[in-house]
Amino acid sequence: MEFNIPSTLIALLSFLLFLLTFRKSRRISKFANNYSHIPGPKTLPLIGNLHLMLRATVPHHMFRDLAAKHGPLMHLQLGEIHFVVISSVDFAKQVVRTHDLNFANRPRGLVAETLSYNYTAIVFTPYGDHWRQLRKICTLELLSARRVQSFRHIREEESMHMCEWIASRAGSPANLSEKLFLTSYDIITRAVVGARTAECGTMTSIIEEATQLGAGFMLADLYPSVKWLPLITGARFKIRRMHRKLDKLFSSIVEQHRSAGDAAGVFEDLVDVLLKIQRDGTELPLTIDNIKAVVLDMFIAGTDTSSITIEWAMSELIRNPSKLNKAQEEVRKVFDDKGYIDEDKFDELKYLKLIIKETLRLHPPLPFLVPRINAERCEINGYEIPAKTTVIVNAWALGRDPKYWKDADKFIPERFEESSHDFKGNNLEYLPFGAGRRMCPGMSFGLANIELPLAMLLYHFDWKMPKGIQNKDLDMAEAFGVTVRKKHHLHLIPTVKRPLRAAA
Ligand code: HEM
Numbered sequence: 001m002e003f004n005i006p007s008t009l010i011a012l013l014s015f016l017l018f019l020l021t022f023r024k025s026r027r028i029s030k031f032a033n034n035y036s037h038i039p040g041p042k043t044l045p046l047i048g049n050l051h052l053m054l055r056a057t058v059p060h061h062m063f064r065d066l067a068a069k070h071g072p073l074m075h076l077q078l079g080e081i082h083f084v085v086i087s088s089v090d091f092a093k094q095v096v097r098t099h100d101l102n103f104a105n106r107p108r109g110l111v112a113e114t115l116s117y118n119y120t121a122i123v124f125t126p127y128g129d130h131w132r133q134l135r136k137i138c139t140l141e142l143l144s145a146r147r148v149q150s151f152r153h154i155r156e157e158e159s160m161h162m163c164e165w166i167a168s169r170a171g172s173p174a175n176l177s178e179k180l181f182l183t184s185y186d187i188i189t190r191a192v193v194g195a196r197t198a199e200c201g202t203m204t205s206i207i208e209e210a211t212q213l214g215a216g217f218m219l220a221d222l223y224p225s226v227k228w229l230p231l232i233t234g235a236r237f238k239i240r241r242m243h244r245k246l247d248k249l250f251s252s253i254v255e256q257h258r259s260a261g262d263a264a265g266v267f268e269d270l271v272d273v274l275l276k277i278q279r280d281g282t283e284l285p286l287t288i289d290n291i292k293a294v295v296l297d298m299f300i301a302g303t304d305t306s307s308i309t310i311e312w313a314m315s316e317l318i319r320n321p322s323k324l325n326k327a328q329e330e331v332r333k334v335f336d337d338k339g340y341i342d343e344d345k346f347d348e349l350k351y352l353k354l355i356i357k358e359t360l361r362l363h364p365p366l367p368f369l370v371p372r373i374n375a376e377r378c379e380i381n382g383y384e385i386p387a388k389t390t391v392i393v394n395a396w397a398l399g400r401d402p403k404y405w406k407d408a409d410k411f412i413p414e415r416f417e418e419s420s421h422d423f424k425g426n427n428l429e430y431l432p433f434g435a436g437r438r439m440c441p442g443m444s445f446g447l448a449n450i451e452l453p454l455a456m457l458l459y460h461f462d463w464k465m466p467k468g469i470q471n472k473d474l475d476m477a478e479a480f481g482v483t484v485r486k487k488h489h490l491h492l493i494p495t496v497k498r499p500l501r502a503a504a
Contacts, residue, residue, distance in 0.1 A: 034386045035082055040075035041066060048077025053217065058478050060367035063087070064397035073383055079222030081107075084385060086393045089404065089428040092435075094380035095372065095391055096425065100436035101127075103372040107390045109221045110235055111214035114243045115300070121293035123301055123370060127437070133284045134294060139441050141273045142192065142298065148444045151191045152343055156503050158186045159341075159453045163460050166494050173466045177311050177489035180453065184307035185299070187449055192298045193253050194269035203249065206242050207300055211481040213239065216371060216390075250292035271295060302442055305365040306449040308485045312363035313355055313454055315490055316411040318463060319474050323413065327351055331459045332498070341456050342503035343448075349455060354413035356450055357421070360432035362411060365483045367396030369434040395431040396484075404429035423447070461494040 041049050056062035063085050067074050072088030086092050095103050104127035106112070112124035122138065125131040141147060162183040166174050185204055189197045197203060213235070220230040230236035257271045274294060278286040317324040330351045335341050369392075377387045385391070402408045406415070421427045423443055425435025433440040440446070457463075465471055477487035 035075045035077070038073060038075035038084065038383055039070040041070060043077045048079060050078050050222065053078065058480050058484065059217065060394055060396040060484070063392070063394050064400075067394070067397065073381065078217065079219065080225060081222050081390055082386070083390045083392055086391065087397045087401075089398065091381060092393050092398065092428045092431070095393060096428065096434070096436040099374065099378050099380065102374045102376055102378050103391060104437045105373050105375060107216065107371050107373045109214065109216055110218065110230055110239055111210055114239045115210060115214070115246070115296060117289040117293035120290045121297040123297050130284070135441055137273065137277070138270065138294065138298065142270050143442050143445050145444055148448050151187070154187055154190045155448060155452045156342065158183050158190070159456050160500065160502050162453060163456050163500050166457075166461060167496050167500055170494055170496050173491040173493050175489050175491055176314060177486060180307040180310050181304060183453060184449060185303045188299060188302040192270045192295055193257075194267060194271070197249060197253065199249055202245060203299070204303075206246060207303055209238070209242060210300060211304065211483045215480065215482045246296060247292065250295055253295065254288055254291055270298065302445065302449075304483050304485060306446050308365045308483055309356065309359055309363070309450050310454050310457070311486055311490055313359040314457065314463070314492070315474055315476060315486065316359060316362070317355070318465065318471050318492065320411055321471055323355070323411070324463070327355055328458045328462075331455050335459055339498070340501040340503050341452070341459050343452060346451060346455075349451070351413065352451065352455055352458070354416045356447070356454070357416045358411060358413040361399040361405070361430060362409075363484065364395050364399060364432040367394065367484055368392045369395050369431065370438065372438065393431065395434075398429045398431060401429065460496060460498045460500060462497050464493040464495070466491055466493060
């Protein structure tokens, strides 16, 4: 974990930083004054509130606890970077609705810069024409309801592979976390580049590493003016190594697509579409690096968000056996006629949908959404926010705030039975996909990639904890990263209850 370094190292680094940047530090403290009117914990010279991060296992918990003391609009200074953390619906509304346009940019960081080929994809790309057009193309060609529907056979095949693997481990603990991640990755890659990729193991471990390093709390990101920091912390080396591996893989994917050309009748994937746009020289000038950047964005944004949700859903269900039974009864009742799961009757899986909603409330895969910065200074609820402030909406804290939710920490899918909460960001205490202009465009695809594998896990198998562990004692610790998965992989013992039959 990047920030969890021993305090002696922080002290040493602070001293070095002081010696080397004392002139800049005067500039930092001058800027710090611009934030003195915003409540927040007391800052220390040079490190600001960085020392607080040493106590945190995962930042979204710590930010919630600090907000309870300092308020729903809170200033934190981590190194040179000023953060404003939002923890109430009222303030969130100002960021994602009232001032959405002003907050439509993303903060910069080493991982984002390198993996987005210098901010030329979507997630970290500045708000503007390039971002708008790429987002539109990806929505039309990959993420629209029609396209998502067309990938149904991919979901069905990959989920069946997953179930076969699980069935082969019947009676002994199966590492569900790992298998879910690989299944999600295979669904995304087949939809985006038309086939499974080579070096799947390398790719998935790079995605895992990128989500940890890209959380925005690396020392090198927190002291951007100290140019040698990425070198001495090893961050530059790690990120470049990751990038080299990815670039090699993506170059070969693009090359294969180029040499295959426009074969008639062959499925046109996102890479084909982007190459065509590049060849035709439309108003969107695209380089090969831009194309690689977009593909990587889809891989990273689409893979672990879905698998993490299934992992948490299964964990919550195991801890709540009566809810697990209820979910299994529903899926089996709907599909026992057919003897296999397909998406035709998914409208009838009412309880499964409530489970997914409740899982995304308690475990939003991106607890801070993707942070934003404001282009210009603005005022929110009477507080002036200087331009270029990094604003974090703590969606995880909103989803667990007892002000908005009864028994907020409990897993109660039934709470959504009569509620109007949807995934579209209309209720700001429930933001698993964000809201406003930068809201997730992959919602339908993401949900489809959760529903089918989860329904199959519940239909075909019964589940038990490994020997010696009670269901209620399942470890629910979270790992650190942009996306928050379980700290320890979920191992469960499956028993086959309905034979595996592929959809007709
Ligand atoms: C359960 C599944 C998913 C969840 C919970 C999720 C959540 C999110 C969230 C919270 C954001 C940031 C929104 C904001 O800043 O307000 C986001 C952005 C994004 N997501 Fe997703 N996502 C999921 C699946 C996907 C999939 C499958 C794809 C594509 C394959 C995708 C592509 C993107 C992209 C491109 C962005 C950046 C949008 C922009 O900056 O304009 N997501 N997602």
